[in-house]
Amino acid sequence: MLAVLRCVIRRDLLLAARRRSDVLTVLLFFVIVVSLFPLGAGPEPALLRTIAPGVIWVAALLASMLALNRLFAQDHADGTLEQMLLSATPLGLIVAAKVLAHWLVSGLPLVLMAPVLALQFDLPLPYFGVLVLSLALGTPVLSLIGAIGAALTLGVRGGGALLALLVLPLYVPVLIIGAGAVEAMASGLGAQAYLLLLAAFLVVAAAFAPWVAAVALRISVE
């Protein structure tokens, strides 16, 4: 069973490495969206510092949604998904492996890029750790919740827009808590409670989302 999961992760990473443009599109989208705000809002340092966490988080959320379509669509189109459905390994675990691989190529680069982008907003150095940590805990939750949406909208015409409508409302709590972590630190409250909440979201999402997505996949493929 572990061999199957390792194989799925390895395959998805290999595919991403051979088709680098897909990964770069998401990352560049994130960079550009975040960079537009200082240009649009003007060079007022106090204002930029205030909006920084929110802007970075919203951009990360949109970027990770942009990548969601790819999670199952190609496997669905070429028939690999049917083979996964017929595997002796529980589908929920395969979905979890796919989400992990997906996060490594579409979520982790955003987390690593965030501190660089935060420089544009004159965010003080001590906040960088909290920003990165909140994104590192939050973006996997986005991928996990997104997997349910991607599975439900599989094969639906105009699925992209529908996926956004389905998934964005579910992203709201993660966004509030994630962006709130940095703001809480700025106001002197400390970010610990927020980070623990994000970690709790992650644990719950990791435990349940793959199984829900697995059920949705079986319905979509039928």
Place this chain on the structure above:
Amino acid sequence: MLEAVDLRCERGARTLFRGLGFRLRGGELLRVTGANGTGKTSLLRIVCGLLAPAQGEVRWHGGDIRVLREEFWGRLVYIGHANAIKDDLTAAENLAVSCTLGGSSADDAQVRAALRQLGLAGCEDLPVRALSQGQRRRVALARLVPSGAVPLWVLDEPFTALDAAAVDVVQQLISGHVAGGGAVFYTTHLEASIAAAVSLCIDLDRGAG
């Protein structure tokens, strides 16, 4: 081994077939025929458990496959219309992945031997993007070589896009599997000549078989 009882299949508002039943034992070969749109692929997908029948059930050694789930899927190789291979991976990588997913782990030497048996010598390390339609089909079918121990093979139009030599190899694989006590359930338009002790046929044009 495999038994279907009173299957009914509906796609949209149309009933494709009703009251369809069959029994397939080890060492038997079952061919499904019928014109386009009579429900051959749907029947195969029902037998695999990918599609729920509107009525009836499929049993594996007496147990409903929708209850057995993973236990049944571990005893099954399904090769569908789609080849389930990735353009960006090489033939060998594709085959290794599909074998692992199917639960019959094959090492690198076995993978290469299987590809050679299907006449793909020299193409093992080419990205599948560079292969022809027939060669892609061969990559998908090469999975049958290391799957001899899996009792049930379900093949949807295995001979599409294959040339005469490859059709021959696949027919030998199928008859070898049946001779070894396995069961094969397949569809084809081709007048296939597969040697098997017991050869059954379901003709969807004439209703139940």
